Amino acid sequence: MMGARTVMQEALFYSFSLEDHVPQSHLLRAVDHFVDLSGIREKLRPFYSETGRPSIDPELMIRMLLIGYCLGIRSERRLCEEVHLNLAYRWFCRLGLDGAVPDHSTFSKNRHGRFRDSDLLREVFEMTVTRCIEEGLVGGEGFAVDASLIKADANRQRGVPGEDGLPPNIVNHAAREYLEVLDEAAFGAASPATPKYLSPADPAARWTSAHGGQAFFAYSTNYLIDLENAVIVDVEATTAIRPAEVTAQRTMIDRTQERFGIWPQRLAADTGYGDAANIAWLVHERGIEPHIPIFDHARRRTGSFQRDEFRYDHQHDLYVCPGSKELLPRRRNFAALRGDVDQDGFIRYRASKHDCEACALKPQCCPGQPNRIVPRSIHEGARDLARDLAKTDAYLTSRRERKKVEMLFAHLKRILKLDRLRLRGPNGAKDEFLLAATAQNLRKLAKLIPMPAAPALA
Known part of the structure; x- marks a missing residue:
């Protein structure tokens, strides 16, 4: 009833x-x-x-x-x-x-x-990193780094042309912060290129179409993680372009060593971090093995001989081609001394035009050029080390483990719902990224470390 x-x-x-x-x-x-x-x-x-x-x-x-x-x-x-x-x-x-x-x-x-x-929010974040270290979740042997775009709180339809600059009547805290970071390597000084559009609501947000769809205003959140348990050991906010992200990687590695005394043996990253200068910084200045694919402009797509088929002679500073001819950085002496290094940091080794014209291998070597030119970076020694590391089993392991940082970004956007910023300006982005990384580390601790047993009732 x-x-x-x-x-x-x-x-x-x-x-x-x-x-x-x-x-x-x-x-x-x-x-x-x-x-x-x-x-x-x-x-x-x-x-x-x-x-x-x-x-x-x-x-x-x-x-x-x-x-x-x-x-x-x-x-x-x-x-x-x-x-x-x-x-x-x-x-x-x-x-x-x-x-x-x-x-x-x-x-x-x-x-x-x-x-x-x-700087309270960074201290709260570092509190979680310290706790992860104390609980044994941070191995300190291998790190991974990556960046992900987060949409800014800025309407893409309200942007103004970048070459025109901000309208003079724009006065808000985001605009003031934008002016303060114009000379910072992570923001305004990251690239000399003028942005296509500026947002009056958040001028430091970068106009980007990196996702391949509609362009939008965004910031980049940069994670440096320990590969053992995917603990975030540092986080940095930057403008949404690759040079700023590479700069953030260096900042995070140095800060992690300073704050926690952790210096990784290897760093895993994608090709965007594989430029010659960054590889050389990791190898020569920090002693870190770069488990990073080399970003190589010299790869040829015509089926002709690749650069690695030319043998480099360290003693005489020259290349020897498959036809046993020498490629030199200069072919004649000038009255005024000229530098061999171009603005991109490459030395170009040239074969003799006479040697190439008489060579039977020319159709396989330089079919559309009078002579073969082989560029060599001033950081080629570090790049060669990275190429050798790419042939090891440890490198394959790093490439597989590197996906952990991408999973953290997926968790950030889908579970924590941080696919779009709520705060504006560089400081707003920093605050949100620090709090989100803090939350992810706390959730990691809660998942991996068992809770102490509840006291028994009398």
Whole structure:
């Protein structure tokens, strides 16, 4: 038979514990085990006034942001509503049942002030890296690096031609930040080329069509990960072009060594990081094995002899062709000394026109040219090492493991829902990328490190 209608009756007293109502299997319970924010109050103390009304607890705001990024809640307004209603979120934020949830505008005020001035979000991220190292999740032997495009909060239809510059009436924090980073290698100084379009809403975002579809304004998030468990050991925001991403790779490798004392033996990356100067930097200046495909402009597509069929004589600085003729960097002496290295960092070794015309192998060597020219980079020694490494089993392992960084980007966009930025300007991109990488490391810890057993009930 039908039961009686349920009628809510207000009790005079309640016996209620948040601890009992958060399941042991809840993600935030596992994440909470690895979050240590005990030091942030002292770090932020110099950024608060000694007078005035008490501020919102900074630890509460960081915990709320971690909830948002761990669980893909992209709106801070909605985050405040969810924390107000959800018991597990209240438990994680140490709010209790009657704790007041701060207004969403508080996050913006602190982000543009104390959080950025103190570099707090980077410290929170590095806290997760330190914890991963302590838990044995970071091997330190092999790293991988890559970048992924994240759409900026900028309407592609509102762009203005890059050669015209920004309209003079544009005054916002994103425009001010754009002017501040014009000389930084990760942004304005990454390329001398003028962007095709600029966004008045976020001028530092780069107009790009790298995905092959419609062009859009974007930033690049750069990850340096440890290959053992795909822990993110560093993250950097840059403009969305390859030279800036290569610069970010160097910054992250050096910063990881400085902050954590980790120096990898090998680095896996895609062909975009395989230019000669970067390979030489890894090999000669940092002593890291580049498990990176070489970006080789000298490959010929006509079926004629490839460059590796010419033997290089180190002692006499010349190449010997398959027909046993010499290719020299210069064929005659000039009254004024000329450099052999061109603006791209290559020395061009030329065969004698007379030798080539009389050679029976000319149709297989240089059928459309009077003589054969072989370019050699000034960093060719490092490139040769990279080519030799490409023949090893360790290289094949690195190429397979490198896909872990791409899986992290897929997780970032599909699970954490960071396929489009919510904040504007270079600092906004940095904040979002740091918090997202922090969330991914915390989720990694929660997944791989077992929770301590719950105390038995008496």
